[in-house]
Amino acid sequence: MKRLLAELRENIRMALSALAANKLRSALTLLGVMVGVFSIILVMTAVRAMKNNIEREMGALGSRTFAVTRFPVVNFEGPHGSMRYYRRKELNIQQGQQFQKIADFAPVVGLHSPFGSFTVSSRFAETPPNVPVEGATPGVFQTNNWTMVEGRPLLTADVESARDVCVISIELAKTLFPLGSPVGQRVKIEAINYTITGVLERVGSSEAKALAVIPITTGLNRFGRRRDIGILVQAADVATLGDTMEQARGVLRTIRKVAPGEPDDFEMLTSDSLIKQFNDVTFAVRIGLAVVSSISLLAAGVGIMNIMLVSVTERTREIGVRRAIGAKKRSIMSQFIIEAVVLCEIGGLAGVILGFAGANAVAVYLLKVPPAFPADWAIFGVAICSVVGVIFGSYPAYKAANLDPIESLRYD
Amino acid sequence: MSLIRLDSICRRYEMGGETVHALRGVSISIERGEYVAIMGPSGSGKSTLMNIIGCLDTPSSGSYELNGNTVADMDDNDLADIRNREIGFVFQTFNLLSRSTALRNVELPLIYAGVDIDERREIALAALADVGLADRVEHRPNEMSGGQRQRVAVARALVNKPSLLLADEPTGNLDSKTGEEILALFKALHAKGNTLIVVTHEEEVARHARRIIRIRDGLVASDEVVT
Ligand SMILES: Nc1ncnc2c1ncn2[C@@H]1O[C@H](COP(=O)(O)OP(=O)(O)OP(=O)(O)O)[C@@H](O)[C@H]1O
Ligand SMILES: [Mg+2]
Numbered sequence: 001m002k003r004l005l006a007e008l009r010e011n012i013r014m015a016l017s018a019l020a021a022n023k024l025r026s027a028l029t030l031l032g033v034m035v036g037v038f039s040i041i042l043v044m045t046a047v048r049a050m051k052n053n054i055e056r057e058m059g060a061l062g063s064r065t066f067a068v069t070r071f072p073v074v075n076f077e078g079p080h081g082s083m084r085y086y087r088r089k090e091l092n093i094q095q096g097q098q099f100q101k102i103a104d105f106a107p108v109v110g111l112h113s114p115f116g117s118f119t120v121s122s123r124f125a126e127t128p129p130n131v132p133v134e135g136a137t138p139g140v141f142q143t144n145n146w147t148m149v150e151g152r153p154l155l156t157a158d159v160e161s162a163r164d165v166c167v168i169s170i171e172l173a174k175t176l177f178p179l180g181s182p183v184g185q186r187v188k189i190e191a192i193n194y195t196i197t198g199v200l201e202r203v204g205s206s207e208a209k210a211l212a213v214i215p216i217t218t219g220l221n222r223f224g225r226r227r228d229i230g231i232l233v234q235a236a237d238v239a240t241l242g243d244t245m246e247q248a249r250g251v252l253r254t255i256r257k258v259a260p261g262e263p264d265d266f267e268m269l270t271s272d273s274l275i276k277q278f279n280d281v282t283f284a285v286r287i288g289l290a291v292v293s294s295i296s297l298l299a300a301g302v303g304i305m306n307i308m309l310v311s312v313t314e315r316t317r318e319i320g321v322r323r324a325i326g327a328k329k330r331s332i333m334s335q336f337i338i339e340a341v342v343l344c345e346i347g348g349l350a351g352v353i354l355g356f357a358g359a360n361a362v363a364v365y366l367l368k369v370p371p372a373f374p375a376d377w378a379i380f381g382v383a384i385c386s387v388v389g390v391i392f393g394s395y396p397a398y399k400a401a402n403l404d405p406i407e408s409l410r411y412d
Numbered sequence: 413m414s415l416i417r418l419d420s421i422c423r424r425y426e427m428g429g430e431t432v433h434a435l436r437g438v439s440i441s442i443e444r445g446e447y448v449a450i451m452g453p454s455g456s457g458k459s460t461l462m463n464i465i466g467c468l469d470t471p472s473s474g475s476y477e478l479n480g481n482t483v484a485d486m487d488d489n490d491l492a493d494i495r496n497r498e499i500g501f502v503f504q505t506f507n508l509l510s511r512s513t514a515l516r517n518v519e520l521p522l523i524y525a526g527v528d529i530d531e532r533r534e535i536a537l538a539a540l541a542d543v544g545l546a547d548r549v550e551h552r553p554n555e556m557s558g559g560q561r562q563r564v565a566v567a568r569a570l571v572n573k574p575s576l577l578l579a580d581e582p583t584g585n586l587d588s589k590t591g592e593e594i595l596a597l598f599k600a601l602h603a604k605g606n607t608l609i610v611v612t613h614e615e616e617v618a619r620h621a622r623r624i625i626r627i628r629d630g631l632v633a634s635d636e637v638v639t
Contacts, residue, residue, distance in 0.1 A: 003526055010523055021511055321507045324468055325568065326496020326524040328489050406469045409507055 007331075008338070015339035018311070019346075029307045030347030032300025033388060037348045037381040040293045041355025047282050049363035049372035054274055064238045065143045066245055066270045068099075068231040068252060088265045091228045093220060095255050099231060100137075102255075105247050108234040110139030111216055115223040120168075120212055121188045122176035131172060131210045133189060135219030135229075141200070143232035146213075151183040151198025154215055158197075162217040166194040172210035173199045187212070192222060241270070297384065300347070301392035308340050308396035312403075319400050320408025333401040340393025341386050348385030352378045413480050415576065415607055416442040416465060421474035423460050423630075434460040436630040437474070442609065444575075447602045449618035450611045452627035458611045459504055459580055461627065465609065466501045466578050467491045496524050500569030504580035504611070506561050508553040514540060514564045515549040521572045539567040544593060558585040566594060570601070577601060580611045595620050 019026040070091040096111040103109055112134060119129040140146070141153040149170050158165050166187065173182045186193045194214060202211070216229065235244035245268055252258075258265055312319070319332060327335075356378075360371035423435040434457045442448055452458050463469035464476060467483055476483045478494070486494070495501070508517050518536040527535065540549050543563040553561050562585045569577060577598070583591035599620065602608055610621060618624050619638060626633040 006526070006528060009529075017511070317507075318509055321509055322520070322524075323492070324466075324495060324501060324503075324507065325521045326492050326572075328492040328524070330489075331492075331524060406463055409468075409503070 033347030037351025045359030135216035336397035341389030344389035449621035
């Protein structure tokens with residue numbers, strides 16, 4: 001085992017110096033692999049970033065909860081679709097409150113609106129300006145599965161009187177109040193002081209992140225009233241989710257004065273339906289990607305095989321020398337296979353890095369979703385490079401290993 | 413039992429319908445611990461014979477026993493091991509890796525012997541120091557003189573402490589002083605009980621050996637003990 005590792009290390013060292021001796025040629029050869037891996041990583045990272053975003057926004061919702069929003073979370077219809085969505089009238093707090101009043105068939109209704117990310121500071125500490133501040137009604141605590149670790153959640157009275165109170169997530173509490181209890185303490189957000197009523201923990205959410213929750217009314221006063229809100233509705237159980245959604249649809253159409261026969265001018269989403277919808281839409285993309293990247297990797301592999309064959313011919317004498325001083329066929333074989341693999345791996349790693357960079361640039365600046373670094377795809381990309389290297393390096397390596405030592409020594 | 417037993421070894425080369433007879437029936441026995449010089453005019457088959465003794469080439473006919481084992485029966489891996497551990501070969505044309513430093517070149521047999529990296533470096537540096545190249549270890553062959561290259565080739569042949577050293581014109585490119593040093597090195601190896609076979613044109617070099625075999629036209633012309 002130790003022996004094998006030492007041999008591997010030696011082979012990698014030899015491969016690197018052989019590749020370095022022909023830098024331009026090596027670079028041109030690995031370009032093909034790089035492009036193949038780059039395209040895989042680019043698309044899969046972008047898809048993953050979008051999917052993560054959906055899961056982040058919807059994932060906290062249990063299977064018996066649905067959300068009502070003005071716009072879809074992900075727009076699948078391109079610019080044509082977004083024009084249609086932007087013509088929709090806004091979904092404001094008045095409509096939300098009206099819905100809440102009418103919808104007595106739904107056990108829990110919550111209204112919420114994100115106000116953006118800000119710096120939150122306490123007497124002890126200050127965060128970077130990246131803490132999401134969310135406006136909510138008491139119902140949101142239930143629909144989102146927020147459990148109180150300490151103190152109390154927001155109350156109806158907090159919302160009605162638009163109090164300057166807030167509930168912070170346990171992660172934020174740890175940052176801002178490293179020692180004592182935060183309940184009753186004050187935090188400052190955008191120059192306004194809020195009294196902390198409690199600390200929440202997000203159950204079932206994959207991400208541990210800072211969050212500050214203020215009454216939705218307080219937030220609308222502070223950050224501007226002209227903004228859309230989301231309505232979260234929890235049905236009694238999964239079995240009645242469909243019925244509850246239909247009833248809610250009727251109520252909302254009435255509130256928003258949608259004429260009979262017209263399509264809804266709002267979106268109703270469950271986390272399951274959304275993820276399914278997303279997977280359906282991206283399926284074609286993923287299939288296309290698989291085809292394109294397979295072809296480009298195949299082409300890259302043939303290029304590698306070609307260059308390795310040239311390299312074997314050029315280095316016939318070197319092979320003869322190595323054989324003459326005791327290299328076994330196996331050693332020559334592994335030397336050249338590893339050289340091909342190292343070549344592919346350099347291309348592959350470059351592809352992974354560029355793919356991550358490109359996809360996340362698109363994700364962050366164009367799609368406005370947090371970046372993603374799908375390790376599984378990175379590993380897949382690197383692994384597929386090794387496979388390409390082994391497959392297309394084998395024949396040249398076999399040729400090298402089976403050269404006659406004495407004839408190779410005479411070659412020039 | 414002899415270390416080397418060649419029995420009517422022939423080596424033919426087919427050259428586009430024409431057959432070149434490099435060796436036409438060479439029978440020699442060499443005992444363990446002997447110091448043998450092989451002499452003969454250019455083209456007489458000395459290098460061909462050395463390649464066969466060094467398990468690099470196989471005879472067209474005849475049998476070769478090394479250490480009691482028939483070489484024709486051994487597989488490629490066994491031969492590679494023998495070349496690596498038992499035989500040190502100084503080639504007439506050096507056969508160094510042109511892109512690698514002297515140190516890397518000398519380390520090479522140790523790599524295939526599986527010696528670990530630190531030990532390898534130490535042994536290789538010592539071998540280079542033995543041939544007077546301690547200050548040239550990081551030079552590549554094309555940055556060295558012919559004599560220096562030859563000494564790198566000698567260091568590489570000796571680095572695995574082979575019991576059989578084959579040297580094809582090891583002093584051909586050396587001035588008389590470095591030549592003497594190499595010969596002194598050989599003498600010390602011989603004194604330690606190693607077997608040496610040296611091809612040379614120079615009577616003076618041959619006189620260092622204990623036995624001189626003269627080859628002419630692929631045949632043993634004479635085989636005498638140096639007195
Ligand atoms: N690969 C080969 N193909 C054809 N003929 C060969 C080959 N190798 C050697 N010969 C021939 O075999 C004969 C012996 O060659 P060899 O290299 O053994 O000579 P040598 O005694 O070592 O000569 P020198 O003293 O010049 O090194 C020569 O006539 C040569 O032309
Ligand atoms: Mg010769």
